[in-house]
Amino acid sequence: MGKSDISRRTFVKLGAGSVAALGSGNLLSGCGSSDSGVGPDVQINATVAAVRGNDLDSMTRDAIEAVGGMGSVVNEDETVFIKPNFVSFNLADWRECFHNGECAKPEILIATAEECLKAGAQEVIIGDGSQKITYDWQYSYTLDGSTNLIEAAARLNGAYDGNVSLSCLEADYPGDYEIPSLTSHGRLLISNIYAIADKIISIPVAKTHTSSQLTLGLKNFVGVLSIAEYGVLINNSYWDRGGGIDHSTPQAIAQAFLDVVAAKKPDLTITDFSIGVEGNGPTAGASYGRTVNVRDRLGSWLILASKDIMAADATAARVMSHNVPEVAQLTMGYAMGLGEINEESIELVGESLSDIQMPWQPVTRSNATLMRSSSSPIAEQFGCIMKTGRQKRLHRRS
Secondary structure, eight states: OOGOOOOHHHHHHHHHHHHHHHTTTEEEESSOOOOSSSOTTTTOEEEEEEEESSOHHHHHHHHHHHHHOOGOOOOOEEEEEEEOOOGGGGTTSSSOOTTTTSSHHHHHHHHHHHHHHHHTSSSSEEETTTTTTOOGGGGGGTTTOOOOOHHHHHHHHHHHSSSEEEEHHHSSOSSSSEEESSSSSSSEEEHHHHHHHHHEEEEEEEEOOOOTTESTTGGGGGGGGGGHHHHHEEEOOOEETTSSSSSSSSSHHHHHHHHHHHOOOOOOOEEEEEEEEEEEEEEBBBTSSSEETTTHHHHHHHEEEOHHHHHHHHHHHHHHHHHHHGGGHHHHHTTTTTTOOOGGGGEESOOOOOHHOOOOOOOOOOOHHTTTTTTHHHHHHHHOOOOOOOEEOOOOOO
């Protein structure tokens, strides 16, 4: 049985503690095995589970179990906010946003929500800001088209005492929760879901991004910024949600979402390496981002999970063949004390890095000019070519 074919039962038995106890050099990287290159004095500060396979539901549950199980994250009667990257989901009625790698897959959200309910969560809120005030959840179909999030939520609500709800954040939980910020704004207004959530789970999809190099667990939280305060309305059609935040450098935009993470640190990050985007993402198409089906590169899909969002993103960056010290958001977040990024201090269970690392085209154009031009990939992909004088801000109501 190869590493990529670990069964659910076998993998659960080989959780972080169990694998370490077994001392299997074939299953571990960075946890003291004979081939890890890590000395006995290196301190392990974070664990990342890496699970390969072709069933996103079981892979997600295995990854959660390998980092301690959802019971180690969620307590009884708690409210859990699950934040997927649904950047282009408002276009899902005509655009294949899941199959082209732009959005996190519903299979992962469904499995995560059910694990929260099993752990005793009272309320599980799956929500994002996307690029419009409201959007239609009926288009949130799994890759095989067998169900969507509306049907899955109804099923789960009938099977457990807790409740699963689907939220368009800007409509349901407007952005008037204030947090301190190191940006020039001095403070940021984010969704007031933060006022009620006991636990936060970030579910990004692996993508490169023209403004921030990578969009993973950290960058995912641009989706909770207030549209009313920071949004730019394009052609009276859709919102550039964070358009009012400085995008001039990767450091500038990173400071905003790092401040969100610092205000209430996510408790779990589950990274979707099934179908993502490389190159000039975060959208796919034309000469911009390009869809990557990880099966074509690894022979199977991949899920990463960690309770340390920095360790999750740093490991994802390495899987995507990016040099961690050159990724601004990672070095900045580490300096802010948000988590671990050093490879030797991250225990990787389930797979070795050498077996899951793959080529992933980096960004080749700067967002400072690309995102503000009339040929912006966002404008083209969203069917709205920007014209001079047609952009306007929606000012926050007093």
